[in-house]
Amino acid sequence: MKDQHGLHQPLLPTITTTTSSLDANEACDTNLIPLSNCSIIIRLLMVLFIGTLSLWANFEESKVFEITIINDAKHTPAGQYFTLFHVSNDKATRIVLNTSEFVENLLYPNNNHHFPKKVVHHVTLRLATHNFTHKVTNYQLQHDYVFNINPLLFEDFDVNYAMVSSVQRSMTCIWLYDSESSAPPTLLDGLVEYITMIAGFVNVKDYDKVYKLPEFCDQKWWEDKDPRVVAHLLGYFEEQQKGRGSSNG
Numbered sequence: 345m346k347d348q349h350g351l352h353q354p355l356l357p358t359i360t361t362t363t364s365s366l367d368a369n370e371a372c373d374t375n376l377i378p379l380s381n382c383s384i385i386i387r388l389l390m391v392l393f394i395g396t397l398s399l400w401a402n403f404e405e406s407k408v409f410e411i412t413i414i415n416d417a418k419h420t421p422a423g424q425y426f427t428l429f430h431v432s433n434d435k436a437t438r439i440v441l442n443t444s445e446f447v448e449n450l451l452y453p454n455n456n457h458h459f460p461k462k463v464v465h466h467v468t469l470r471l472a473t474h475n476f477t478h479k480v481t482n483y484q485l486q487h488d489y490v491f492n493i494n495p496l497l498f499e500d501f502d503v504n505y506a507m508v509s510s511v512q513r514s515m516t517c518i519w520l521y522d523s524e525s526s527a528p529p530t531l532l533d534g535l536v537e538y539i540t541m542i543a544g545f546v547n548v549k550d551y552d553k554v555y556k557l558p559e560f561c562d563q564k565w566w567e568d569k570d571p572r573v574v575a576h577l578l579g580y581f582e583e584q585q586k587g588r589g590s591s592n593g
Contacts, residue, residue: 408444411437414470422495426471430507436469443512446543447519462519463487469511471495480510482517489518509545516540534574541575 413436417423430436444467452461465487472492481492491514493507500506516539520532540546 408448409464410466411440412466412468413437414468416473417471417495420473420495422498423471425498425503426493429503439508439511440467440469440515443508443515443543444519446512447516447539450539450542451519462522464489464518467491467515467518469493479506480514482514505545509540509543512543512545513540530571531574533571534578537571537575538578541579546572546575 413431415423415426415431418427426436430439448461452459466489468488468490470490470492472494475496476492476494479494479497481494483490483492491511493510497503497506497510513536516536520535520539537546
């Protein structure tokens with residue numbers, strides 16, 4: 345009986361050891377499941393963060409200059425409209441960017457380095473507290489520019505059209521006007537009108553009543569002229585140049 349007991353004795357601890365080993369492995373596998381899920385979640389969050397950071401960086405790079413939107417008439421109907429439809433959704437910022445890009449592509453096509461690009465550091469779009477003659481007034485502080493929006497603009501039938509067209513004209517002035525330029529003011533005003541016309545904010549038919557063909561022969565045809573006259577003549581010259589180019593081709 346002692347021998348039989350001796351034969352069975354070693355088997356007991358062996359069975360116990362095997363069971364505890366299996367329990368330990370199961371515990372490890374159970375612990376690995378949440379760790380694996382956490383790892384996947386962390387990786388997804390990292391990818392999302394990097395993607396968001398990249399989009400933000402691209403947006404900041406596309407801005408070229410800093411943009412500030414100010415609402416000085418928050419408690420008026422115009423100010424509340426401006427906040428709701430132009431500030432809260434960054435629409436005002438996009439309008440400044442898009443109108444600026446349109447002018448830049450015209451003045452500096454294909455990153456043409458033959459003409460140095462004007463330096464613009466900061467543009468501020470501000471809704472004024474009082475009414476004035478024009479829809480938007482501009483003023484410059486070195487390389488910083490400020491647009492003051494007339495609250496009366498928000499009484500237009502098409503507010504969005506009025507806003508975009510006014511900012512388009514102002515951005516054109518920014519990129520064209522230079523204190524060191526010797527270009528005649530009447531010619532610059534005509535260029536502003538011409539670019540605004542190309543952007544689709546001026547009815548070309550309105551110009552038919554204000555220009556005369558004989559003036560084309562005048563070397564200083566832009567002097568003492570309505571900006572619409574200069575714009576229409578510039579458009580005429582542009583069409584003539586395109587016609588020569590296509591005929592030569």
